[in-house]
Amino acid sequence: MAAKRLNPDDLEELLAHYRSERRRLNFQLEQVRQAISDLKAVREGKPVSKRVASTSPAKKTTRRKPGRRKKREIKDGGYRLNPWDLMVIELIRSKDRLLPKEDIMAHAHKWAAKNEPKMSKEEVEAKVTRTLQKLSGKRGELGTHRTGLRRGYHYGIKDWF
Known part of the structure; x- marks a missing residue:
């Protein structure tokens, strides 16, 4: 060795x-x-003295009960929407129809050139993707629909669905 x-x-x-x-x-x-x-x-x-365990007792773990998971509830209010969120919501409201991500992305590039000129194209796309996921998922401001005619989701105001 x-x-x-x-x-x-x-x-x-x-x-x-x-x-x-x-x-x-x-x-x-x-x-x-x-x-x-x-x-x-x-x-x-x-x-004879009784033996005392020198270690602490094991923690009791609570396991999740079997069955269907509870549906996540969407929280009301909370934090203020950032300018990107507001831009997406205002765009959808002004067009007054469901918009696919590529249309939102085209508008976002124009908006970012004016409001965030130092952001690259990839950063804008990442920001819009995060915004759409947040607004349609956790935040619950937007609803999604798949038409089947075009690729991807079409986003609209939640009240429209």
């Missing part, structure tokens, strides 16, 4: 194994010492 070179990962694994083995042997040693002291106490006629 001494002639074999160990890489750092193997060395750490070996050290962990030896530490684990040392803990196990120390535990066994304590058990043997306790048994010896109990036997000496019995021999001398003294009452």
Whole structure:
């Protein structure tokens, strides 16, 4: 073993194994010492002390009851909408129809050129995607519909659905 070179990962694994083995042997040693002291106490006629666990009791885990998951409820109010959220909602309201993501994206690029000129095209697309996911999912401001005629979802105001 001494002639074999160990890489750092193997060395750490070996050290962990030896530490684990040392803990196990120390535990066994304590058990043997306790048994010896109990036997000496019995021999001398003294009452044997009850063993007390040296570790804390295991935490009780509460498991989820089987069955269907509760539907997530959409929270009212909360935080203020950011300018991107307002831009998307106002666009859909002004067009007064369901809009696919590509139409929203085209308007967002024009809006970002005026309001956020330093943002790249990829950053604008990421921002709009996050906004649509937030407004149609967690926030519940927008509803989605798949027509089947065009790719992707069509977004509209939740009251329209």
